[in-house]
Amino acid sequence: MATFIVSTMVLWTFVFHNxxxxxxxxxxxxxxxxxxxxxxxxxxxxRTIRQIDQAAQLLRNEYAKELGGLNSRSQELFSVLSPDLLFQVAVIGRDGRLAFSNLQRVTDGIDLSDREHFRVHREREGDFLFISKPLLGRVSQKWSIQFTRKIFNDRGEFDGVIVLSIDPYHLGRFSESVSLAGRDVIALLRQDRTLLSRVLGGSYDEQYLGKVVEPRPYMDPHAPDSGVFEVTSYIDGVQRIGGYQKLRPYDLLVVAMVDQEAAFARSRSAALLGYLIGVGGTVLLTLAALATRIAIRTVFREYVTVKAMNAELKAAHEELADAHRALKRREEELVVLAETDPLCRIPNRRRFIAVAESELVRHRRYGRDLSIVVLDIDHFKVVNDTHGHTAGDAVLIGVTRVIRKRLRETDTFARIGGEEFAIVLPETDGGGAFTVAESLRQAVAETLIDLDAGRSATVTISIGIACLDERHTSVSDILNRADKALYSAKGSGRNRTVHGEECGLRM
Structure with a gap:
């Protein structure tokens, strides 16, 4: 009897443990x-929000120049951005009335002063991106989420709002790149718990758009930026296991949830198998003590099966980890590609602006010298028209090689558009920048650049220099002054270097 009791306890302990x-x-x-x-x-x-914000700031700058420029630049953005991402660009004047829309000509401005985004920008100080609740456009008659920035007049006062209307469906298109089971969910919410996007099992779910969900602990502003949770949905009553990530700069919350029933399918099968083993073992032990050996062998075989399944689970977990690392590497590669000029293999304008902003902050903090050089290949159009675009590309690459060899590792050399390049020279005053620029100009002029089919050519460059001073404290200011110096070099006959007055050199 004692053997039976001990054997039964061991059996069921094993079953429940597994x-x-x-x-x-x-x-x-x-x-x-x-x-x-x-x-x-x-x-x-x-990435999507940053792309939208960059577009909003670009359009705001165009509006500050002239309304016609805003319309043409809006069309350019529509041709570059995903067609289902941006469908309306609008401007609300400081009086709350519609001043511009790319969808129709504005004659009698519609009163939009009751819109949330207009009230927020009018009442709050500072320059920030605001993301609205989903709403039905009075002009477009489409559901949209408004990405907005404040417009300032020449005195820095509130002068209206630039509005980019985004289709909420686009915010859920991420689901097309992942595999969602039938009751898996990904969702995007604002900090006030307003639902901006919800995808159920790979299908976009619009019926709850704009609803305010019930509070959860992970939605608390003081909760960690990421984590996991277990919850029963108030929408469909399904129990799910979820993970979340907060986008604090934009007061947003990302939630991904997997169906708990589907997630525990394998453990339920294992439990059923375990119960069958337990019941069968108990019956065998009860019927005859002689069957003890057979029962032990059965248990052992099941143990081997469980061990093998555990190994499979471990392997699956490792595969997931490998896939995550591969995804991370791919994301890093995409960042590099997004910030590198594909022809010259040097930083592009986006990367140049980021580096220049960082260097500007550092040099202003420690009171150090900083110069920016902008250069342009003279008569580049003539090269293209005479020898063809392939030869033009060869000239761009050849000039890039000549210049890169003569710069320090701490200098940032970038192609910022067409035949125009720019250089950030840290720890360099006006005199040093002029010396560097002249050496580059002479080196380019003395280099014979190989084109194709045995042809070669020489080119010259014109250079403009601007330096950091107390009056001009932004990258855009310094770049504008460098551009003016470049245009002066072009107008003075090309193949020369011109510096701004702030560089402390005699003209």
């Missing part, structure tokens, strides 16, 4: 999947 182990493994896999999806969706939204 059921618990399987459930813990399924939970770990579900939490890992939810966290990885939330992280990937977070990165997707971060």
């Amino acid at each position: 059921i618990s182990t399987y459930r813990d493994l399924d939970r770990q896999v579900a939490e890992t999947n939810a966290q990885m999806m939330a992280k990937a969706y977070h990165e997707y939204l971060l």
Whole structure:
């Protein structure tokens, strides 16, 4: 009897232990999947929002110049951005009335002073991107989410709002790049719990757009920036395991949730198998003590099976980790490609502006010298027209090689458009920048550049220099002054270097 009792206790202890182990493994896999999806969706939204914000700031600058420029630049953005991302550009004047829309000509301005984004920009200080609740456009008659920035007049006062209307469906298109089970969910919410986008099982779910969901602990402003949770949805009553990521700069929250029932399917099968083993073993032990050896062998075989399944789960978990690392590497590669000129293999304008902003902050903090050089290839159009665009590309590459060899590792050399290049020279005053610029100009002029089919050519460059001073404290100011110096060099006959007055050199 004692042997029977001990054997039965051992059997059921083994069964319950394995059921618990399987459930813990399924939970770990579900939490890992939810966290990885939330992280990937977070990165997707971060890139998308930054792209929209850059477009908003560009259009705001165009509006400050002239309204006609805003209309033409809007058309350019529509041709560059994804067609289902941006469908309306509008301007609300300081009086709250519609001043511009790319969808129709504005004659009698519609009163939009009750819109949330207009009131927020009018009442709050500072320059920031605001993301509205989903709303139905009075002009477009389409559901949209408004990405807005404040417009300032010449005195720095509130002068209206630039509005980019985004289709909410686009914010959920990330689901097309991942595999969602039937009741898996990814969603985007504002900090006030307003639902901006929801995808259920790979299908966009618009019926809850703009609804305010019930509060959860992870929605608290003081909660960590990321984590996992278990919840029963108030929308459909489904129990899910979720992961979240906060986009604090934009007061947004990303949530990815996997169906708990589907996630625990393997552990339920293991539990059923375990119960069958337990019941069968108990029956065998009860029927005859002689069957003890057979029962032990059965248990052992099941143990081997469980061990093999555990190994499969571990391998699957490692595969997920490898996939996550590969995704991370791919994201890093995409960042490099996005910031590198594809022809010359040097930083592009986006990377140049980022480096220049960083260097400007550092040099202003420590009171150090900083210069920016802008150069342009003289008569480049003639090269293209005479020898063809392939030869023009060869000239761009050849000039890039000549200049790169003569710069320091701390200097940033970038192609910022067409045949125009720019250089950030840290720790360099006006005299030093002029010396560097002249050496580059002479080196380019003395270099015979190989084109193709045995042809070669020489080119010259014109250079403009601007330096950091107390009056001009932004990268755009310094670049504008360098451009003016460049135009002066062009107008003075080309193949020369001109510096701004702030560089402390005699003209």
